[in-house]
Amino acid sequence: MTPxxxxxxxxxxxxxxxxxxxVVGASSIAAxxxxxxxxxxxxxxxxxxxxxxxAPVPPSSLGPALNDQGYxxxxxxxxxxxxxxxxxxxxxxxTRTGVLLFDAPATIGHNLQRAINEIAxxxxxxxxxxxxxxxxxxxxxxxxxSLFGKDVVRIGHEETRRLLLxxxxxxxxxxxxxxxxRYTLRSGGERVQLAWHGSNHTPDNIYIHFPDxxxxxxxxxxxxxxxPIYNLNLSEDVPGYIAAPxxxxxxxxxxxxxxxVGRLGTRDDVHxxxxxxxxxAASCKTALATVDPTPYFVKYGANQWAGVKGxxxxxxxxxxxxxxxxxxxxxxxxxxxxxSTTLVVLESIRLDLGVGSQVHP
Numbered sequence: 001m002t003p004x005x006x007x008x009x010x011x012x013x014x015x016x017x018x019x020x021x022x023v024v025g026a027s028s029i030a031a032x033x034x035x036x037x038x039x040x041x042x043x044x045x046x047x048x049x050x051x052x053x054x055a056p057v058p059p060s061s062l063g064p065a066l067n068d069q070g071y072x073x074x075x076x077x078x079x080x081x082x083x084x085x086x087x088x089x090x091x092x093x094x095t096r097t098g099v100l101l102f103d104a105p106a107t108i109g110h111n112l113q114r115a116i117n118e119i120a121x122x123x124x125x126x127x128x129x130x131x132x133x134x135x136x137x138x139x140x141x142x143x144x145x146s147l148f149g150k151d152v153v154r155i156g157h158e159e160t161r162r163l164l165l166x167x168x169x170x171x172x173x174x175x176x177x178x179x180x181x182r183y184t185l186r187s188g189g190e191r192v193q194l195a196w197h198g199s200n201h202t203p204d205n206i207y208i209h210f211p212d213x214x215x216x217x218x219x220x221x222x223x224x225x226x227x228p229i230y231n232l233n234l235s236e237d238v239p240g241y242i243a244a245p246x247x248x249x250x251x252x253x254x255x256x257x258x259x260x261v262g263r264l265g266t267r268d269d270v271h272x273x274x275x276x277x278x279x280x281a282a283s284c285k286t287a288l289a290t291v292d293p294t295p296y297f298v299k300y301g302a303n304q305w306a307g308v309k310g311x312x313x314x315x316x317x318x319x320x321x322x323x324x325x326x327x328x329x330x331x332x333x334x335x336x337x338x339x340s341t342t343l344v345v346l347e348s349i350r351l352d353l354g355v356g357s358q359v360h361p
Contacts, residue, residue: 054335061225061332063262071108073115076255076264079123079190080213083108083115086262088140091217092116093210094123095188098130101152102192102208102217103259106143106171113147131155131187133194134175135219136205137163141259142172153177155185157196159204197247200240201233209251218248219259224269226261226332227276231344233260238348242277245270276331277345279323280338284346287319288356316343 066072066086073083079094088105090112099116113127120127129148134156135141142164145154156164156175164174177183185192193209201220208217220233221244228235235241248256249270256265296310320342327334349355 054333055328057332058225058329061261061263069111069114071111071115072262073118076215076257077210077213079125080210080215081115081119082257082264083112084262085111087260089257089259089261091215091257092119092129093188093190093192093213094120094125095190096125097188098126098128100131100133100185100187100190100192101129101148102133102257103135103141103219104132104144104147105141105259106139109144110147112144131185133185133192133208134160135208135217135259136160136202137167137172138202138220139167139169139172141219143169144171145173146171155179155183155194157194157204157206159196163204197244198240199237200244201235201237203236205244207248207251208257209253211252214252214254215257216248216251216253216255217257217259218244219257221245221248222256222258222265222270222273223260224256224258224263224265227327227334227337228341229333229337230340232277232341235344238344239352242281242345242348245274272331276323276327279326280319280342280345281349283319283323284315284342284349285355287315287346288350291315291318312343312346316346319346 063084063086064072064074066084071083071085073081076082076091081092081094083090083092085105085108088107089103090105090108091102092112092115093100099120101112101116104112113129116129117127129152131153132145132148132155134145134154137156137160150173154173154175155177158178158180161174161178164172179194179196181196183194185194191212193211195207195209196204197207199205205220210216220235221241223229223233232238232241249267254266256267256269258265291311291314293307293311296314297304297307300306300310316339320339323342324335324338327338350357
């Protein structure tokens with residue numbers, strides 16, 4: 001979901017690029033899309049697209065190098081560990097009765113068990129996963145769940161269960177233990193506090209607090225050292241998403257497991273994210289008060305949607321420009337995704353908050 005942050009080329013990414021090259025070499029991209037939008041290109045007819053250049057990734061946004069198998073695992077505190085492939089993150093607690101796993105990203109896949117095996121062997125503890133907690137229902141964070149078999153106790157919000165039963169994806173078995181607002185997982189002498197504070201990225205996205213390890217896991221809200229990708233990390237509830245970091249900061253913690261990118265987060269990362277979003281919102285309000293819609297609707301006449309697009313694109317570009325200038329070199333990919341994020345913030349300001357709404361006289 002986000003660009004890779006590892007300093008080393010991950011095995012998984014290398015395999016992906018190799019596979020992609022094979023597909024592109026055999027046919028045009030359009031020809032491999034569902035439904036076949038174009039006839040296969042003749043040999044040698046595929047041209048390389050002109051790709052844009054972007055600002056370098058700030059060194060502070062990068063995580064540790066991955067091993068030869070394409071993952072990195074390390075201690076967060078005591079018996080709490082985190083795993084990353086440079087793009088996605090998971091976490092696990094080793095206990096005297098087994099392992100508690102938090103999310104099972106598909107891109108990490110079998111490397112989750114390899115990471116657990118590595119830590120368990122080094123510490124002489126069990127490598128058997130007994131519990132798996134879902135942060136939310138999305139396949140990118142839960143798509144390796146089925147690798148851990150049917151006997152694992154799966155835990156999630158009640159909405160997570162409803163959505164997974166709806167989706168009927170065999171790689172993501174629905175949780176059998178659910179909760180509405182609060183749940184404390186106790187196993188092997190450890191405790192983990194799960195809480196739902198309302199819709200944000202998704203209707204079911206929860207806060208996972210490790211009170212004995214100074215750690216919070218909150219997925220798909222803050223990408224530590226990076227901006228959100230498209231539309232605030234493809235979030236369904238923009239006001240809820242914007243409010244989530246304040247809720248996160250109300251917990252006592254030192255380490256943040258954010259579900260994405262290649263390093264752990266800090267409270268400073270959350271504050272920086274909040275400032276970035278606040279700057280976008282402020283710039284949107286200025287743009288709404290500054291950009292004149294008249295030329296776009298005069299130009300396109302009866303084509304109302306062309307007028308709407310021209311106007312909203314102009315407002316978005318006006319609002320995004322100063323934010324991109326401020327955060328390029330501070331947050332990775334500020335020049336890549338700020339414009340798309342600005343559009344969704346702009347529309348939330350207009351539609352959720354009513355800013356710029358005018359009633360016909």
